[in-house]
Amino acid sequence: MPDDIRPMTIAEMPAERASSPASKAQARGRFFNTGNAFNMQLPVVPDHLFTAEPLRALDPATPTSLIACDISDQLACAFPATTPLVLAHYARIRSGETLHTDFNASGVIAYVIAGRGTTTCAGETVAWNIGDLFILPGGEPATHTAGDTDSVLWVVTNEPQLAFENLRAPAPGQAPTDVVHYTGAEIARQIDLLYAVGRTEQIAGSALIFSAERQEATRNILPTLTAAMNSLPGGVVQRPHRHNSVAVSLVIKGERCFSVIDGKRKDWAPWATTITPPVSVHSHHNGGNEMALFLIIQDGGIFYHARAMGFEFAEQPEG
Numbered sequence: 513m514p515d516d517i518r519p520m521t522i523a524e525m526p527a528e529r530a531s532s533p534a535s536k537a538q539a540r541g542r543f544f545n546t547g548n549a550f551n552m553q554l555p556v557v558p559d560h561l562f563t564a565e566p567l568r569a570l571d572p573a574t575p576t577s578l579i580a581c582d583i584s585d586q587l588a589c590a591f592p593a594t595t596p597l598v599l600a601h602y603a604r605i606r607s608g609e610t611l612h613t614d615f616n617a618s619g620v621i622a623y624v625i626a627g628r629g630t631t632t633c634a635g636e637t638v639a640w641n642i643g644d645l646f647i648l649p650g651g652e653p654a655t656h657t658a659g660d661t662d663s664v665l666w667v668v669t670n671e672p673q674l675a676f677e678n679l680r681a682p683a684p685g686q687a688p689t690d691v692v693h694y695t696g697a698e699i700a701r702q703i704d705l706l707y708a709v710g711r712t713e714q715i716a717g718s719a720l721i722f723s724a725e726r727q728e729a730t731r732n733i734l735p736t737l738t739a740a741m742n743s744l745p746g747g748v749v750q751r752p753h754r755h756n757s758v759a760v761s762l763v764i765k766g767e768r769c770f771s772v773i774d775g776k777r778k779d780w781a782p783w784a785t786t787i788t789p790p791v792s793v794h795s796h797h798n799g800g801n802e803m804a805l806f807l808i809i810q811d812g813g814i815f816y817h818a819r820a821m822g823f824e825f826a827e828q829p830e831g
């Protein structure tokens with residue numbers, strides 16, 4: 513840098529380069545500093561509510577297809593993304609038709625919004641019904657066939673996590689999960705059990721956390737992604753709290769329900785996908801009389817692994 517345009521502080525310096533590189537590899541080097549590297553502003557993760565996507569997925573006129581909840585433009589991500597590490601989709605599969613998927617992900621989480629059918633992946637077949645949840649290993653193609661009724665699935669992957677590092681899905685047989693199936697009846701039984709046993713105020717809510725034989729020690733379902741069915745009885749408010757993981761949630765059931773995120777009210781909509789931004793103070797409110805249910809996928813596993821979950825109860829700021 514010439515002396516006559518010396519900046520006031522190191523924060524105003526441009527990217528520096530080697531003064532006399534002796535090779536291409538030396539020429540590729542760039543130098544930043546504490547003033548100009550850490551003030552980079554990325555767009556925040558918005559508290560977005562996806563409502564057009566479920567309407568399209570539930571529309572009988574929509575053909576068999578996958579509909580992504582993609583806000584990569586808002587996130588400045590070069591790949592489809594619902595949040596920086598998570599991508600949610602709705603899949604509509606018409607009666608008797610088959611949808612093929614082969615996600616570049618380490619695992620796939622699917623919830624049955626409507627219909628019944630079968631999914632074949634890694635040599636196993638899951639016969640699913642409305643209200644079921646199932647997990648598929650990444651790196652294995654899957655075929656989803658609807659039975660005698662049109663079907664809609666909510667399908668969540670960590671495709672953006674792999675795309676960020678330009679990684680490929682694990683080779684067949686190498687994924688960090690097996691095929692796992694939780695029936696709607698078993699999920700309901702497990703939630704009833706939580707209420708029968710009860711909890712204290714120090715426990716953040718009454719959520720059922722999904723795990724499996726292979727992941728029992730980590731108490732989640734994929735190294736990065738966690739899946740939980742959260743429940744909220746009528747008239748109840750889930751205590752405000754925050755954590756460093758993002759939440760991508762599917763509204764399953766809930767009349768007059770809303771979330772408050774950093775003091776701002778966000779009303780739920782049927783079958784909407786909602787984003788709870790990382791670090792935001794959030795609380796969930798059930799203004800109706802019936803039990804509300806929402807399925808929450810978080811990138812919590814990666815924060816637990818990094819010992820950086822940052823969970824705390826907190827007060828809502830004035831909205």
Ligand SMILES: [Fe+2]
Nearest residue numbers: 753755759794
């Ligand atoms: Fe939360």
